[in-house]
Amino acid sequence: xxLFTAKWPFYISGPLLALLMVLSLFIFDDVIGLGDALTVxxxxxxxxxxxxxxxxxxxxxxxxxxxIGLFIGALVGALMGNKFKPELMAEGGGSFxxxxxxxxxxxMGGGFLVMLGIQLAGDSVFGQISAAMQLSGGAWVFLxxxxxxGCALAILLERRGEGGASAKGASGKGAAAKGK
Amino acid sequence: MHPLDLSDNYKxxxxxxxxxxxxxxxxxxxLAWPKSLLEAFRLRNGRIIKTVLLTLAAGAxxxxxxxxxxxxxxxxxxxxxxxxxxxxVITGIGMVLCAMTPMTAxxxxxxxxxxxxxxxxxxxxxxxxxxxxxxxxxxSIYRWSEPMSAPxxxxxxxxxxxxxxxxxxxxxxxxxLVHFTVGDPEE
Numbered sequence: 001x002x003l004f005t006a007k008w009p010f011y012i013s014g015p016l017l018a019l020l021m022v023l024s025l026f027i028f029d030d031v032i033g034l035g036d037a038l039t040v041x042x043x044x045x046x047x048x049x050x051x052x053x054x055x056x057x058x059x060x061x062x063x064x065x066x067x068i069g070l071f072i073g074a075l076v077g078a079l080m081g082n083k084f085k086p087e088l089m090a091e092g093g094g095s096f097x098x099x100x101x102x103x104x105x106x107x108m109g110g111g112f113l114v115m116l117g118i119q120l121a122g123d124s125v126f127g128q129i130s131a132a133m134q135l136s137g138g139a140w141v142f143l144x145x146x147x148x149x150g151c152a153l154a155i156l157l158e159r160r161g162e163g164g165a166s167a168k169g170a171s172g173k174g175a176a177a178k179g180k
Numbered sequence: 181m182h183p184l185d186l187s188d189n190y191k192x193x194x195x196x197x198x199x200x201x202x203x204x205x206x207x208x209x210x211l212a213w214p215k216s217l218l219e220a221f222r223l224r225n226g227r228i229i230k231t232v233l234l235t236l237a238a239g240a241x242x243x244x245x246x247x248x249x250x251x252x253x254x255x256x257x258x259x260x261x262x263x264x265x266x267x268x269v270i271t272g273i274g275m276v277l278c279a280m281t282p283m284t285a286x287x288x289x290x291x292x293x294x295x296x297x298x299x300x301x302x303x304x305x306x307x308x309x310x311x312x313x314x315x316x317x318x319x320s321i322y323r324w325s326e327p328m329s330a331p332x333x334x335x336x337x338x339x340x341x342x343x344x345x346x347x348x349x350x351x352x353x354x355x356x357l358v359h360f361t362v363g364d365p366e367e
Contacts, residue, residue, distance in 0.1 A: 003208075010227055013209030014234025020201055021235070022242045025252040027184050027194050032202070034282040042307040061188075062195035067286065069199020074287035076200070077207030086292040091215055103295045110278025111285070111302025112309070113270050118282075119310040120321065121267025122257040125281040129232070131256045133239030135343050137328040138259020145268025146275065153276045154221035 004080050021130045028062055031131055033124030034070075037063040038115070117146075203287050212287035214279035214296075221276055226362035230355050237351035244337060244344040261325040263317075278302070 008016075024032045040058045048054050058064070078084040090103045118124050121142045123131060131139035186194060203212075209231050210216040219225035246252040275281070278299040280288060285303070288296040310317075334342045 006208075007210060008205075008208040010209070010230035010234055013205055013211075014231045015238045016205055017202075017209070017231070017235040018237075018239035018242050020198065020205065021239055022246050022252060024198055025243070025255060026246065027186065027198065028191065029184075029253065030255050031257070032198075034286065038282055038303060039307055042304050045304065046308060060192060062191045065192040065195030066199040066202075069196035069201075070203040070206075070283060070286050071199075071290045072196070073200030073203025073205075074207050074212060074290035075203070077204040078291035081207065083207065084292050086294065088294050090295045104298050106277045107295060107298025108302035108305070110274045110276070111280070111299030112306045113274025113277065113302075114281060114299070115274075115303035115306035116310060117267040117269070117271030117274060119267070119306065120270065120317070121264045122259050124283070125271065126283050127257070129235065130239070131259075132236055133243045134254050134256055135240065135347060136256040136259060138261070138264040139256070141261060141264040141328075142259075142268040142271070145265050146272040149269045149272030150221045150275050151223060153273060154218060155223065157276065158222055 006081070018133065021126075021133060025130070031123060031127040032066065033127030033130075034063070034067055037067045040064065202283065203290065206284060206287040207291065212284050212291065214284075214288065214293075217279040217284070218276070221279075223362050225364065226358045227364045229358050229362065230364075233351050233355040233358065237348045237355070240344045240347045240351075241337075244342075248337075259328045260322050261328060262321050264328075266321060 003012075021032060024030075040061075040063075044055070044058050075084070088103075089099045090107065092099065092102060094102065114125075121128065121138070123139070125146075128139045128142045132143055184194075206212040210225075210228055211231070216225055216228055220228040223229075243252060247254070278285075280296060280299045282300075282303055285296045285299045289300065336342070337345065339345070
């Protein structure tokens with residue numbers, strides 16, 4: 001297996017992520033996460049909108065540096081594994097209008113809810129994973145609630161989709177039989 | 181030994197390098213792909229579930245060792261039971277809709293998936309919305325329960341009362357369960 005081009009199995013990526021999170025605690029003396037960097041970006045954009053001009057850019061602190069590094073690292077990883085592929089629409093079938101509405105609506109709605117939940121809980125998802133490694137009770141409550149809700153909703157939505165599809169298929173077959 | 185006390189420029193350089201490592205691992209472990217994350221929520225792709233479970237298990241042990249050696253200290257933001265619970269539920273719903281977190285959305289965008297911009301826009305819009313209702317939140321959710329206590333650390337790892345040992349043990353059992361039931365579609 002070529003480590004630079006192939007996908008990594010869980011027994012490599014899992015401990016590596018854990019090591020990176022502990023290393024971040026050692027280097028930055030704080031949990032990682034982009035929540036604070038996004039807050040800075042929002043404040044800057046909000047200030048630009050209200051004052052109708054771009055002010056001085058926010059200072060380049062370590063969290064913004066993490067954001068830049070993350071972008072570069074993902075780009076390098078994608079290029080090395082031949083995974084770089086420009087796409088405008090999220091995966092899934094349907095007409096152009098349906099795909100556009102789903103990409104924009106689900107994307108923005110989902111992103112809004114993710115950040116809302118993160119703000120309520122007090123830290124980003126990877127920040128919560130890092131806090132769970134430090135055995136924080138709140139982080140475990142967050143992660144368990146997120147996983148249970150996410151799994152239940154994803155399975156229910158998928159079953160509803162399958163049910164709808166099979167019902168449509170059945171009604172379609174029925175209509176075809178009637179036509180015959 | 182104690183956590184590094186880097187000056188601003190060195191800290192920035194370290195952040196870029198650590199960020200690059202995270203971005204690279206996200207791509208290699210499939211965490212950056214919304215489809216894989218959604219398949220994990222549907223319990224059809226055990227690869228991501230196993231990665232997260234092993235991250236937590238290994239992390240609990242590694243952090244315990246790092247703390248005992250004085251390399252890291254507990255850095256946990258204050259949390260409230262109801263805030264964490266409601267936050268987890270809302271984040272779970274949001275993740276099923278967009279299948280991204282702030283970090284994975286940025287990684288996904290870097291791979292040319294320009295549709296990842298929409299979750300990022302949604303996240304940026306949520307911040308002022310939270311600020312608008314923050315006063316009401318402080319008077320309601322955050323008062324329903326007391327702040328959760330800081331994690332407790334025993335002096336010996338192989339002790340009956342060490343929560344890190346239990347956490348790692350339970351996570352490994354869960355990992356084995358996922359390995360033999362959910363599996364990995366690519367294996």
